[in-house]
Amino acid sequence: MYETQYHRASSVQDAVSRMEAAGEGKYVSGGMTLIPTMKQRLAAPSDLIDLRHIAEMQGISVNGRSVRIGAATTHDEVASAAALKAVCPAICHLAGHIGDPHVRHMGTIGGSIANNDPAADYPAAVLALGATIVTNRREIAADDFFTGLFETALEDSEIITAITFDAPAKAAYQKFANPASRYAMAGVFVAKRDNGEVRVAVTGAGANGVFRQMDMEAALAANWSPDALATVSVDATDLLSDLHADAAYRANLVKVMAKRAVAAA
Amino acid sequence: MGVEGIGARVARKEDKRFLTGKGRYTDDMSVPGMKYAVFVRSPHAHAKILKVDASAAKGMPGVIDVLDGKQILADGIGNLICGWMIHSKDGSPMKMGAWRPLAHETVRYVGDAVAIVVADSVAEARDAAEAVVVDYQELPVVIDASKAIEAGQPQLHPEAPNNLIFDWQIGDETATDKAIATAAHVTEVTIHNNRLSPNPMEPRAALGIYDAGDDHYTCYTTSQNPHVARLVMSAFYNVAPENKLRVIAPDVGGGFGSKIYIYPEEIVCLWASKRTGVPVKWTSDRTEAFLTDAHGRDHVSTVKMAFDASNRIIGLKVDTIANLGAYMSLFSSAVPTYLYATLLSGQYDIPAIHANVRTVYTNTAPVDAYRGAGRPEATYLLERTMETAARELGVSPAELRRVNFIRSFPHQTPVIMNYDAGDYEASLDAAMQAADWNGFAARKAEAANRGMKRGIGMSCYIEACGIAPSAAVGSLGAGVGLWESAEVRVNAVGTIEVLTGSHSHGQGHETTFAQLVADRFGVPLDSVNIVHGDTDKVQMGMGTYGSRSGAVGMSAVVKALDKVEAKAKKIAAHLMEADESDIVIENGELKVAGTDKSVPWFQMALAAYTAHNLPSGMEPGLKEGAFYDPANFTFPAGCYICEVEVDPDTGRTKIVQFVAADDFGNIINPMIVEGQVHGGIAQGIGQALLESVHYDASGQLLTASYMDYAMPRADDLPSFQVSTSNTPCPNNPLGIKGCGEAGAIGSPPALINAITDAIGNNALTMPATPQKVWAAAHAAK
């Protein structure tokens, strides 16, 4: 790791000012992605501005079906939040299957979404739930947020402060883990709203990161059952091929995980 | 056996230290004035070094010096060597290319060391290492061994045309060809044995300390055999004569073979300590470990197995290409030859065997012994072939094996080994019963109802351990003898120190070696200390690998205990005015048999040291040493059965049961033996399902972290059902065979046989990743 200057921000405003004053600053939240990158000397921020101690970015609130998760909330807090589990158990299940206990006690939803790793789990939930990403400057719809591999709509020094969404009628997430990293090799989040709208988001498989599988959405909107997916063919063209899985196999996994998610929802 | 003696399930003495974080590993060692080293490593798989410019790096904060390959050459430090001479079938010696501790002309794999930076802190050393400018001229790369020996490929070493190190054979080719020509059936398969990274929990490390006052070196290092390290560094690398070089291998956190070898880093740290005048410590990070720890396996073989009309094997012909990487590591030549092809008879009575082995240089990390070393490759090849043959012949896999088992001992195979004892059918029966083999059809049907494909597979392995009779290995090319030494020191108050040349890096010697003493003298385990891993304390030893510490190391202890016992009895007889032959040792007392006379152990010991009243002419003191050279290899064997369920939709394999029935001869501590078997099976399952080293075509290592190199985790493994049977080894005093590698040797074929059974497609290579199993299952439809 290269030398860096650590700051503990006390408020969102404080964090922004420190960032703007820094040469090559970076926000750090759980540090579960950023710190390993720094240790490998692939990132060299002059300043690290810690967001985890900002009160307004903490915690989960559930109001009827409306949910707000502070960006600095850890995966473990999401996994074990009873009020959230009551309205949207799928996201708790997802959070409970990220990494290992150490990672879940440090890593945060804001960090995961800001990082937009193509194999991360949360982006699938955010996209399928049609969530809103709340920042210190604006509100961004999930559909507009994830713009490519490790790319998001965030601007320089912009901070995600919270994620908000309305709990769906039914939802589930199924992930086929990479045998080595245990990140998603294909992860599918399905969500159905009271009005019948269905969203299906796929992570781990797309060559350009998380995406919505519209054919599946249409099929499931017409008939919410695993069998409805039997006739949907998943195009492997824009899927990832790597050491662990080629595009054709990922296409298969997307379908299998989608069916299992619908069955589990 | 007593509660702490031979055969007792004694909890490991060393675990208190390990489990409470009180272990002392090389990286924990700190000496005054110590500085930190970082190596500058080649980013290219093959390149000429045009220039190393360290001028900027030397001026950076905290930097003490930067040293390169030209300097180490000028100082006369020698090439790294392979210590086992193999001759090709044309009689020519193996073609060993030069391996410099720091490359100065050519780098041959990604990670090859080029320079060392010594600085006040690791961070400063890293910063400076980045500032060392190495001007490379890239050369073409070859990573695949089969391709590397073809014409027109990139050449690694001028000494080895077409990258061929040796072309060796064993067995009778004419007889084997004849058997194949007259066979009722010939099974032909191609077998790939995947390249593995050893992954000990503790990465390699070295601390080199040069004392200018005494012109003396001390090296703390992560070694499985510190005495061999000292011998090789003195005799071949010209680091320092033995009397001026102390090598200490303190607590070592796993080795699996990878810490047998002497690597560039320990040599360079010692040399750099003299050059810089400060103690120099280097600790590998995990990526460096993936890049530079010697890898294991990487064979491709074609096999022909010939059967007569009654399904008896009449001949076996094997052609193997073994990838040895960019340089020949210390024992690399022995692994695909005498540790491999000599085991190709397996548990079977095969009249004719011929194996041809070509070893090859490629632009990859050096390959050497990894848990099992050659024997897993032989077992996988044989047991996959047997399974394939059983399917082709339409007979049950158990029956095909039964028909071919060796049933009388000793048995001379056509490939050197002379098996001394065994009962292969006993392990097969035990395993089949434990696995409820006969109930499999019902379980398969039940799984099918759930949409799962269930399969079952077996593997009957044999291995040669207790390496090895020195004269025998000497005649086969070994540069060292493979005996072991021991010294038993009884202190004046009766406590006992056992010095051994074996080295414990997870095996539990501090417990099991002490059990021998507790068993012999009835003294408490707590009064016995095991001393190992320091060339200043233990005079000489050959170290721990090849499951040799029990069969060879303990045998040396037994020999020394015999001498101690004889002298102790003489002293006690004298003290009690009894006849020496009437003295028995029980519960910490020396008694006169049939009387109530006794002397406590400690009192006898005190008498030995006060020397006031010893038999006339007897020397004071009680300390005896012994060297033990084994009479033969030992032959652990067993049967493993694996049952799996494959999810046809995803190709994911779940192991639903795993049975191991082993014959290890006599057992000192069943709990430790079970631990060894569990760990070995976990590694075997790792090889079969998960692990594989991948280089891309340019020689970049794609699996350089745990993000891409899949290690087995608890949830990948079932609860193992292990049991042992016992045909004691007739060739060593304890009747021990060895258990350290069996799990890793026997398990991979059982797993692949089970998966191929489940999916109905025999064409599957390791690791059986979900993607491969899914594709194979679909191809079978």
Ligand SMILES: Cc1cc2nc3c(=O)[nH]c(=O)nc-3n(C[C@H](O)[C@H](O)[C@H](O)COP(=O)(O)OP(=O)(O)OC[C@H]3O[C@@H](n4cnc5c(N)ncnc54)[C@H](O)[C@@H]3O)c2cc1C
């Ligand atoms: C061993 C291991 C296993 C893992 N397994 C999984 C897995 O299975 N699935 C999975 O999804 N993830 C996995 N992860 C990643 C983990 O979930 C991370 O916690 C997460 O990706 C990043 O969150 P973080 O809070 O740690 O962010 P950090 O590492 O602190 O930051 C990541 C990036 O986001 C930026 N950032 C952080 N917070 C904000 C914010 N509020 N606003 C704007 N930018 C911000 C940072 O500047 C940085 O660029 C794993 C990580 C590890 C180490």
